[in-house]
Amino acid sequence: MVAAPPVAEATGVTKRFGSTAALLEASIRIEEGQTHALVGRNGAGKSTLVSILTGLQAADEGAVAFGGEPAPRLTDRDAWRRRVACVYQKSTIIPELTVAENLFLNRHDRGRGGLISWRTVRERARELLETWSVDVDVRVPAGDLDVEQRQFLEIARALSFGARFIVLDEPTAQLDGAAIARLFARIRDLQRQGVTFLFISHHLQEVYEICDTVTVFRDARHVLTAAVGDLPRAELVAAMTGEAAAEAGAARSGPPAGAATVLAVTGASLPGRYEDVSFQVRAREVVGLAGAANSGRIEVAETVAGLRAAADGVVEIDGVRPAPGSVPAALAAGVGFVPQDRHHQGYVPRMSIADNGTLTIPDRLGRAGFIDGRRRDSFARSMIGKLAIKTPGPELPVSGLSGGNQQKVVMARALANDPKLLVLVNPTAGVDVRSKEFLLAKVEEIAESGAGVLIASDELDDLRLCDRVLVVFQGRVVAEIPRGWHDHQLVAAMEGVDLDG
Structure with a gap:
């Protein structure tokens, strides 16, 4: 039986900005239906790889493919949106617009005379959110939503273009424990429906909780890809830092007696x-x-x-x-x-x-x-x-x-x-x-x-x-x-x- 091609793959990718090498012959292979973690210290090359995987910039060398097919031209934005989307740590939702307007920005249905049919837009928005189990009112300004709701809205918007591969960039950075649990439940549910995630996080416990596979970048290079369940945490930290995980330091002595x-x-x-x-x-x-x-x-x-x-x-x-x-x-x-x-x-x-x-x-x-x-x-x-x-x-x-x-x-x-x-x-x-x-x-x-x-x-x-x-x-x-x-x-x-x- 022939194995299915990866949902996304970058091979031998190099990207330089002047004399600075942001990526050096870096690679990643993301299999269908997985949640794949990408970790590394700041400056390791994670953001540059994401920008290349989402078509925001081209690699100097190397190749990107989706489902075994070469990536679209950079100018074909619709083709990129059908293949991949990114939910950034910094929201791209426009707070002054309603939920429905954000979902179908620049894709509004038009009625007679070329006027936008807002009723149709709202109906389509409700159907979309219901399909992906996002419980928000399509008529409210997006600025009234909390961080968790905005993330679910961005995921639904990405899926509406047809993409089934989504990059989550530090999705838990501004969420509390209960909201993180709900996000992870939603990720698992979407996985069962055939959605694949690239999960970027600095919180290693989250990698072990939600991810199937982890890739480590260090100093602009690919260092390691492994099944999460087979990789001890100390080895993951060592791969990220280039050295063994340090022992915990001695306990602080605390304030002296009589401290002001x-x-x-x-x-x-x-x-x-x-x-x-x-x-x-x-x-x-x-x-x-x-x-x-x-x-x-x-x-x-x-x-x-x-x-x-x-x-x-x-x-x-x-x-x-x-x-x-x-x-x-x-x-x-x-x-x-x-x-x-x-x-x-x-x-x-x-x-x-x-x-x-x-x-x-x-x-x-x-x-x-x-x-x-x-x-x-x-x-x-x-x-x-x-x-x-x-x-x-x-x-x-x-x-x-x-x-x-x-x-x-x-x-x-x-x-x-x-x-x-x-x-x-x-x-x-x-x-x-x-x-x-x-x-x-x-x-x-x-x-x-x-x-x-x-x-x-x-x-x-x-x-x-x-x-x-x-x-x-x-x-x-x-x-x-x-x-x-x-x-x-x-x-x-x-x-x-x-x-x-």
Whole structure:
């Protein structure tokens, strides 16, 4: 019996940008009906391969095929859409348009006189969403949908073109545990209907949970392809990093006795978000706020950082009560902040690394509101060195960096004012394994230097760094868990499950 050709295959693909080799004779073979993981550190070549597999750019050398047939010409966009689609980490849905309008953008049915028949468009949209089990109202603006619904909408739109091969680029980066479980259930259901996925993720536990096969890229080359069930995690990490997985470091000593309180939150409430929250963070202490996406943990952290104002209660930073809801006041009190969404809150894409990294300290860079460019660039070069940001220089726009290096720029800005309290929300979301290790090591270094740290995250690797973890469930702090917890213990508390009940 002749084996079916792969759904998609890239062979000997090389792509250079000037003197930089983004891919070197790289290959991948994706079999029908699988969920195939593509993993690797930032800069490994994953994004370049996806751009070639989706027809956004051509390889310098090598070949791409779908179902055994050569890929279409780059100019034949309809042919590409019938073969492959990509659901990006950054949504391509237009929020001002309705769900139906997004589904059939530039493909509207027209009635008499060439006018669009909106009734027909809505009917087709309902039929499409029903076929693929996406439960959203086709009449609502897409901007009213949550992240999970927008992803399902993008998948349905891709399938409507006829594609049965879909690339999922960091699909879980902004989802909580329950939403991830629903996404994985949908992926399995679509697999049974003949849809094939290329799954790109930095979370290796997700690879083992949802994927059949994994391919590793490192330094622009293909390193390994293996069945997930046959590949120990330590070997996968070693393939990604080029070295054996490191042993876990020694446990932090935590804050010394009598350490000063750098954050005191007392009776803080914000209706619909959180209620009667009280806790403290001391100098040299790392405290976690754990919980699902809608638990209130992010809103508590944003209140401390000045992005939100509590309706009741008090927030004190090193004995000072900054004006509620004022980021400048929080900065002046000694807060450094890494927000949840680096794309929209963390940096200005077209501004340089130097400008982004010094946004919080203009007073240090010149007099009377004028910035000394040499002083700014000198500070930026120091920052680039301390945070190992891979860049030819401080003048490069942040949009030109990989995700891990973008996050390092956001961290650099947070550290620029020598904070007494560092507040981080999901600090390692969407970054590769090595960048994650580097960023968490930097957080530990900051704590050891004397600052207090507050980490709001549902990522267990982020929370392992903490001296204690406060669990937020439905807007209330329901548990305090000291260092040394087991995964199942913390996850159960985050989901509101009593293991002793």
